[in-house]
Amino acid sequence: MREPEAPDAASDYLAPTKIEILLANFTAAVQTLNTVNYERSFSGPQYRFVPDPTSAGTAATLFTNWSVSEERDYFNSLRRRSPAAPQNKLTFTTRPYQFFTPDSAEVSALYQLRIVQSDTAFKSTMLEGNIRLLVRRRNNEWKIAGWRDQRTSSALSWTDLKKYFIRN
Numbered sequence: 001m002r003e004p005e006a007p008d009a010a011s012d013y014l015a016p017t018k019i020e021i022l023l024a025n026f027t028a029a030v031q032t033l034n035t036v037n038y039e040r041s042f043s044g045p046q047y048r049f050v051p052d053p054t055s056a057g058t059a060a061t062l063f064t065n066w067s068v069s070e071e072r073d074y075f076n077s078l079r080r081r082s083p084a085a086p087q088n089k090l091t092f093t094t095r096p097y098q099f100f101t102p103d104s105a106e107v108s109a110l111y112q113l114r115i116v117q118s119d120t121a122f123k124s125t126m127l128e129g130n131i132r133l134l135v136r137r138r139n140n141e142w143k144i145a146g147w148r149d150q151r152t153s154s155a156l157s158w159t160d161l162k163k164y165f166i167r168n
Contacts, residue, residue, distance in 0.1 A: 015042070049070070049162070078165045111128060130149075
């Protein structure tokens, strides 16, 4: 069951007519745990998430058919265990875009995601890695069509966060 969003939940969402706007919407949604805007960042049935293999570990099959609905479910699970005024902080560094066609590109960036949540079994507060987003433009709006996560250090990655909160 989904919890209703506040009436002004979409007010900080801008039409993603540029990749930079898509990334700003995505970052804001993660930081404020806005499920509606988070889900709006992804493109429907073709979307796929490819986990970091080390982080996925024995749960690799969990990610086999990971789609937008799993994104929403893990995100809602995280939101339920977070403060009413979320304090997450997401930063991207080095964001080169590689265009394949005028309507598709890849964004590759290092990320740091500071998570504030109340589930004491998930102890990490800082996640980091490399995010590779396949973005596509349709009807003049950019959406995330694919996401590949890669660990870059001994810190947990976004894959670890998704794995924990989709299961718990």
